[in-house]
Amino acid sequence: MLNHILNVPLKLKEEDRFMNNKKELVRLLEEKHKRTTLNKYKKDFTLFAKDNIKIITKDARKGFVDFTFNSCQEKITELLDKQLADTGKVRAIILKARQQGISTYCAGRVFWKTYFTPHSRSVVMAHDSATSDALFNLSKTIIKNMQNTFKPNEVKSNAKEIVISSPHFKKEIGNDKPIASYRLYTAGSPEAGRGTTPTIAHLSEVAFWQHDEKILAGLFQGISEAPGTEVILESTANGAQGEFYRLWRGALDGENEYLPIFLPWFSTPEYYRIPQEGFERSSEEDLLVEEHGLNNGQLYWRRLKIAEGGELKFRQEYPATPDEAFISAGASVFALDKLNKLIPQEPEKKMIFDFHSSTWENSKEGNFHIWEYPGWDSNYIVAADVALGVGQDYSCAVVLDTDRKIIALYRDNYIDPSKFGDLLFYLGRYFNNALLTVESNSMGVATLSRLTQMSYVNLYKQTKISAISKEEGTTPGFRTTQVTKPHIIGNLKNAVENDDIWIGSKTIIQELKDYTSTSSGKTEAASGCHDDTVMATAIALETLRTHYDKLTMNKVPWSQRADSYYEQEEIAWL
Numbered sequence: 001m002l003n004h005i006l007n008v009p010l011k012l013k014e015e016d017r018f019m020n021n022k023k024e025l026v027r028l029l030e031e032k033h034k035r036t037t038l039n040k041y042k043k044d045f046t047l048f049a050k051d052n053i054k055i056i057t058k059d060a061r062k063g064f065v066d067f068t069f070n071s072c073q074e075k076i077t078e079l080l081d082k083q084l085a086d087t088g089k090v091r092a093i094i095l096k097a098r099q100q101g102i103s104t105y106c107a108g109r110v111f112w113k114t115y116f117t118p119h120s121r122s123v124v125m126a127h128d129s130a131t132s133d134a135l136f137n138l139s140k141t142i143i144k145n146m147q148n149t150f151k152p153n154e155v156k157s158n159a160k161e162i163v164i165s166s167p168h169f170k171k172e173i174g175n176d177k178p179i180a181s182y183r184l185y186t187a188g189s190p191e192a193g194r195g196t197t198p199t200i201a202h203l204s205e206v207a208f209w210q211h212d213e214k215i216l217a218g219l220f221q222g223i224s225e226a227p228g229t230e231v232i233l234e235s236t237a238n239g240a241q242g243e244f245y246r247l248w249r250g251a252l253d254g255e256n257e258y259l260p261i262f263l264p265w266f267s268t269p270e271y272y273r274i275p276q277e278g279f280e281r282s283s284e285e286d287l288l289v290e291e292h293g294l295n296n297g298q299l300y301w302r303r304l305k306i307a308e309g310g311e312l313k314f315r316q317e318y319p320a321t322p323d324e325a326f327i328s329a330g331a332s333v334f335a336l337d338k339l340n341k342l343i344p345q346e347p348e349k350k351m352i353f354d355f356h357s358s359t360w361e362n363s364k365e366g367n368f369h370i371w372e373y374p375g376w377d378s379n380y381i382v383a384a385d386v387a388l389g390v391g392q393d394y395s396c397a398v399v400l401d402t403d404r405k406i407i408a409l410y411r412d413n414y415i416d417p418s419k420f421g422d423l424l425f426y427l428g429r430y431f432n433n434a435l436l437t438v439e440s441n442s443m444g445v446a447t448l449s450r451l452t453q454m455s456y457v458n459l460y461k462q463t464k465i466s467a468i469s470k471e472e473g474t475t476p477g478f479r480t481t482q483v484t485k486p487h488i489i490g491n492l493k494n495a496v497e498n499d500d501i502w503i504g505s506k507t508i509i510q511e512l513k514d515y516t517s518t519s520s521g522k523t524e525a526a527s528g529c530h531d532d533t534v535m536a537t538a539i540a541l542e543t544l545r546t547h548y549d550k551l552t553m554n555k556v557p558w559s560q561r562a563d564s565y566y567e568q569e570e571i572a573w574l
Helices: 002-043 045-052 071-087 102-115 129-145 212-222 242-252 283-292 296-309 311-317 322-329 336-340 417-430 444-453 484-497 506-513 532-553 558-565
Strands: 054-056 064-066 090-096 121-126 153-157 161-165 180-186 200-204 230-235 259-263 349-354 359-362 368-370 380-385 395-401 405-412 435-438 461-465 472-476 515-517 523-525
Touching: 002 045, 045 071, 045 102, 054 129, 071 090, 071 102, 071 230, 071 259, 090 102, 090 242, 102 121, 102 129, 102 180, 102 200, 102 230, 121 129, 121 212, 129 161, 129 180, 129 200, 200 212, 212 242, 230 242, 242 259, 242 322, 259 322, 283 296, 296 311, 311 322, 322 336, 336 484, 336 506, 380 417, 380 444, 380 532, 395 417, 395 532, 405 506, 405 532, 417 435, 417 444, 435 444, 435 532, 444 472, 484 523, 484 532, 506 515, 506 532
Parallel strands: 090 230, 090 259, 121 180, 121 200, 200 230, 380 435
Antiparallel strands: 054 064, 153 161, 161 180, 349 359, 349 368, 368 405, 380 395, 395 405, 461 472, 515 523
């Protein structure tokens, strides 16, 4: 009996010990599974999004669904992951069509990075409060609908900021678990976001920000350059103007660290409709098939969209190319389709000018590009646009032959106007003492003065009538006025549209694309762009128009051309 009594508590203790051990084992296994899963989520945004992010699709009847990436989102993930692996951080600018899910993707990605990055400071900013609120609320929705096992603790939450403590964050010695913050801004004032030091940023619809230059300057100054940081700008186009366009151009040209990502409308599978019976493609649609490989279903969807809002609106909201996106959204002066047919060509030579020896030297980084050397019996025009030379606008000179081919280009934004006169002197001499036309506005006066001092033999002079004596005279240079500018730009526009000019320079072609008309009717370079080569080309073409007969019928005497050929050793050109 005694033994029986003694044995009962012993069995209970053993059972308790067993059950406790079992519970501890289960707890350890669950903890291990949690850590393993978290590590997988940390490395794979696609998996994290599918398992933890719930979104509302275009079909709201389905309610919240798992965030499974579409083809556009898959492409972005691939590109950003590669950039992160290659550089240690993400810097991307995304040009998109409408309703491709890019804003949702970026919002989800920012939350994912915040969730796995202790002490991170994430910023989301859009062009208006409605869009900012929607993106911010998406983060709150993500937290609400996450698996309980991985749901972060909201340390702080209000209308503008979320502070979280993630289960992935490890405890720090002497402190509680570290935190991460996610803050909302609206690009409504020049001071928006100023003073912040974000490590992760999602900047949405940047092309529509009212104070884009000041806001971005403030944000970029504070962005951390530490490994793992991410900055993503995304927007539909709003014309060839503004900071978004400037940054996009810079990204394409390799002038900044941002990865340019373009998503044409036909990269979205949903943009498809079964064609009606009897559907036949137009010649324009045949060209789209040839250029982009579109099918009839995509073309039919395109027709329906154009019927809704017109072709111009379609090209703006659903572009097929980056150029189409920007130019269609803005008031471009020159025809995009014609400019796209002007294929840039590598120059035969690149050179720099040595002012000490008045010689030209070969250089891969040279700012003088030549596509065709002067012919023995050919005549040329050198037209120049002069800048201050302080690193902003460019002083440039184009060389135009009588067949309307631009065969050479000089471009530099640090050359002094007077020294530019020296350079033009030798440039004109080499091209058979070319008819040299210099814009006489502003800094052009100093350049013309230097050329006059050097006694250049073939300087363009503009007719001028004295306001006092009413006598007709001439003055060196070409003056651009409210009357002459529309005229010469119109002539250049006609030449481009009629395939009446050859341009091999990438720089000139791009400046033509960036040249827009304002709401007041003025024509100028888009914000953040340049039009120096445009003006030089327009002046060259006008000079050819007014002096064609003289250039072709009364050729420059051989005695005046000797500088170019019999004195080559002196100027060491080739």
